[in-house]
Amino acid sequence: MKITQLVFVSILITTASMSAPSALxxxxxxxxxxxxxxxDGKIIIEGRKGGTTAVTPPPTAKAxxxxxxxKKVAPPVKKKVAPPKPTVTKKAVPQKSTPTPQPPVAQTxxxxxxxxxALPTAGIAYxxxxxxxxxxxxxxxxxxxxSFMTQVxxxxxxxxxxxxxxxxxxxxxxxxxxxxxxxxxxxDGKIKHTYxxxxxxxxxxxxxxxxxxxxxxxxxAITGTVKTTSIVTITxxxxxxxxxx
Numbered sequence: 001m002k003i004t005q006l007v008f009v010s011i012l013i014t015t016a017s018m019s020a021p022s023a024l025x026x027x028x029x030x031x032x033x034x035x036x037x038x039x040d041g042k043i044i045i046e047g048r049k050g051g052t053t054a055v056t057p058p059p060t061a062k063a064x065x066x067x068x069x070x071k072k073v074a075p076p077v078k079k080k081v082a083p084p085k086p087t088v089t090k091k092a093v094p095q096k097s098t099p100t101p102q103p104p105v106a107q108t109x110x111x112x113x114x115x116x117x118a119l120p121t122a123g124i125a126y127x128x129x130x131x132x133x134x135x136x137x138x139x140x141x142x143x144x145x146x147s148f149m150t151q152v153x154x155x156x157x158x159x160x161x162x163x164x165x166x167x168x169x170x171x172x173x174x175x176x177x178x179x180x181x182x183x184x185x186x187x188d189g190k191i192k193h194t195y196x197x198x199x200x201x202x203x204x205x206x207x208x209x210x211x212x213x214x215x216x217x218x219x220x221a222i223t224g225t226v227k228t229t230s231i232v233t234i235t236x237x238x239x240x241x242x243x244x245x
Contacts, residue, residue, distance in 0.1 A: 028110075032157045036213040038224035043117040043161065045213075047154035050110030111155045119148055119163070122207050122230040127185050133239045137192040141183030142167065142230070144207060163211030163222070169193075172201030172234070195236040205230045 032049040122144045132138045148163045169177040171193045183191035195201065209226040212219050 034215045036222045045115040047113050049155040113154045124232040131237045139186045139189040139192045160214040163209045165207045168206040170204040200235045
């Protein structure tokens, strides 16, 4: 039997708290800090790394004046008495400055980065695909993967993110089903529903993602969840009846 996946509508639901993203610890000044959380229906990976480096400032120059040496005065002559010549002071020429070493000054340099990851959305399919009958089981499934794993590099650090979905089915007639199974077609499918009355029903699938991230061999839970909603309609009809004599 040919199975056709129907067109679906995906709606992102914001599940992150409205508070600011988790603050990164003060120790990020020495080693890298990484945080993973949800915001606006997406996974946010945030990294920060900072440290101190010694920078030597340029030396300060000091001018050292040169000593002034007075010019010698000629002794007087006995025969002719001449007035003594005035003392001439040589103009001081400043000597080239000698650099004075200065202690190094600590400066802070930091790295900040933020990555955003979108999760896959779900499509819904069911069987029989054309006008299922009343009182006949309808098998349903989704094409979502059973896990979402990604590895990212942020501020020079490797972060592994792993998420898994869980599902809540609403069959449109007031009945619900919660499961971690993605479902399958007949005859192996475990997600099935029987309608007792004919009509058009709205099937809604809510997929909830949560998981963990690993950094420096430490695994932590991701703050918040991501939910996506997929919708498809189904028309159920009465089975035809024939009377024979």
